[in-house]
Structure formats: C-alpha cells, structure tokens
Amino acid sequence: MRRAVRTPAKRLEPRFYRRNDVVAVARDLLGKVLCTSLDGRMTQAIITETEAYAGVEDRASHAYGGRRTQRTEPMYAPGGIAYVYLCYGIHHLFNVVTAGSDVPHAVLIRAAAPLAGVEHMLARRSRSKADKRLLAGPGSLSQALGIRTELSGTDLTGDVVWIEDHGIRVAANDLVEGPRIGVDYAGDDALRPYRFVAATCPSVPARAG
DNA sequence: CGAATGATATACT
DNA sequence: GTATATCATTCGA
Numbered sequence: 361m362r363r364a365v366r367t368p369a370k371r372l373e374p375r376f377y378r379r380n381d382v383v384a385v386a387r388d389l390l391g392k393v394l395c396t397s398l399d400g401r402m403t404q405a406i407i408t409e410t411e412a413y414a415g416v417e418d419r420a421s422h423a424y425g426g427r428r429t430q431r432t433e434p435m436y437a438p439g440g441i442a443y444v445y446l447c448y449g450i451h452h453l454f455n456v457v458t459a460g461s462d463v464p465h466a467v468l469i470r471a472a473a474p475l476a477g478v479e480h481m482l483a484r485r486s487r488s489k490a491d492k493r494l495l496a497g498p499g500s501l502s503q504a505l506g507i508r509t510e511l512s513g514t515d516l517t518g519d520v521v522w523i524e525d526h527g528i529r530v531a532a533n534d535l536v537e538g539p540r541i542g543v544d545y546a547g548d549d550a551l552r553p554y555r556f557v558a559a560t561c562p563s564v565p566a567r568a569g
Numbered sequence: 570c571g572a573a574t575g576a577t578a579t580a581c582t
Numbered sequence: 583g584t585a586t587a588t589c590a591t592t593c594g595a
Contacts, residue, residue, distance in 0.1 A: 411590070413590075420590070421590090422590080429578070430577090431576085431577065445576085445577085445590090446574095446575070446576055446589095447576095447589060447590065447591060448573080448574070448575085448588095448591050448592080449573075449574030449575035449576070449589085449591095450573070450574055450575080450591070450592070451590095451591050451592070453590060453591085455590085468590060470590085493592095497591065497592070498590070498591075499591050499592060500591090509576085541591090542589090542590055542591070543590060545588090545589085545590095546590095
C-alpha cells in the first residue's frame with residue numbers, strides 16, 4: 361500500500377479554524393490527527409468522520425436561533441477551541457469550534473483511526489484488543505482519548521488537546537458525504553449533507569507499526 | 570430492539 | 583428554587 365508522504369507533523373493554526381465555512385472545515389478535518397495529552401498519557405488518532413453544525417441557522421445545532429447558554433458559550437468564541445458536552449447522560453461529545461467571534465459554528469468529530477497511544481485508548485475503554493469500534497462513534501472516540509466535558513473551552517493550539525496535519529490526504533473518491541446521524545428532531549435541516557466520512561481508512565504513516 | 574444515565578434547558582411555583 | 587422532558591449514543595440481548 362502506498363504510504364502517505366512523510367510530512368513533519370504540523371499543528372493547525374487559528375486561521376484554519378476561523379474560516380466561516382464550517383462545512384469546508386469539517387471536510388478538511390478528515391485525515392488530520394487529533395492529539396491529547398492527559399494524565400501524562402499521549403494519544404493520537406486520524407480523524408475519519410465529521411459533521412458540520414452551522415450555528416444559528418441550523419436547527420440541529422445547539423446554537424440554533426442564537427441560543428446562548430453556559431453550556432454553548434464556547435461556540436461563540438473565535439474558532440480554535442473545543443466544545444464538549446454530555447449526551448444521554450453518558451457520552452462526552454467533542455466538537456471543534458470554528459468561524460469568528462459570535463458565529464457559533466462547530467464540527468463534531470464522530471470517528472477516527474488509532475495512530476499512537478493505543479494502549480491508553482484500550483485502557484480507557486476497558487478493552488483488551490483494538491477493533492473497528494475502538495474509536496467509532498463520538499462517545500467512544502472521546503472516551504478513548506480521555507476527552508471530557510471539563511475540557512470544553514480548551515484552546516486547541518495549546519498542549520492538552522490539539523490537531524496536527526501529518527500530510528495525510530483523503531482522496532476525492534474516498535470521501536463520502538450524507539445526512540447527519542441522530543438529528544431527526546431538526547426537521548428539514550436533518551437532511552443537510554453535512555456529514556463527511558473517509559470511506560477507507562487514510563494511509564497510516566509507516567512508523568505506526 | 571430497548572435500557573442506561575445525568576446534565577441541561579425550559580417551564581413552572 | 584423546583585420539576586420534568588429531552589438528548590449530536592452505546593452496548594448487550
């Protein structure tokens with residue numbers, strides 16, 4: 361298999377996040393590497409599935425109609441921070457806040473492929489072996505990377521949670537788009553094609569094994 | 570297929 | 583302040 365070109369890992373800068381086109385950011389996040397350093401444990405995962413939430417105009421968004429609460433406050437900050445919230449009382453869902461100040465757009469990270477620190481992911485998920493479900497689904501992904509609601513508002517250009525570009529590219533014919541998951545309550549907005557999936561796992565740099 | 574599980578938003582007193 | 587419905591899901595039967 362063709363390996364991705366080895367590019368020095370480069371942390372995404374604020375200007376990546378601050379674009380107003382949240383759908384473009386969601387697409388661009390595929391193949392990027394989500395990293396956490398928590399409890400002295402470092403984990404890295406290649407993002408394979410994202411969903412865009414288009415702020416005030418999107419009924420599926422927590423910020424629909426400009427709703428502004430203590431929970432959603434981070435979404436109104438300039439792009440480049442985390443928005444994490446608890447869903448169904450169990451799952452911590454991780455979002456990347458995008459766009460400028462007072463434009464509450466965000467991208468939900470739904471799935472990823474393990475790249476580094478797999479042993480920590482397994483421990484956090486109480487599993488003994490890595491399978492396809494280790495980082496599949498936003499709740500599982502967050503649990504494996506140690507992301508919790510207390511990290512909501514965390515600066516993604518810091519050294520706790522951040523995202524790197526490893527030069528991994530998702531081919532156009534690998535990119536699948538469709539309606540978002542679990543947003544039936546949003547009426548017509550549930551039909552928006554705001555979900556992006558890297559159909560086959562992006563090439564993993566050779567050093568992974 | 571359905572229960573688990575708790576913070577949050579909203580609508581009350 | 584208190585009550586209650588809801589939820590960007592997951593796992594096991």
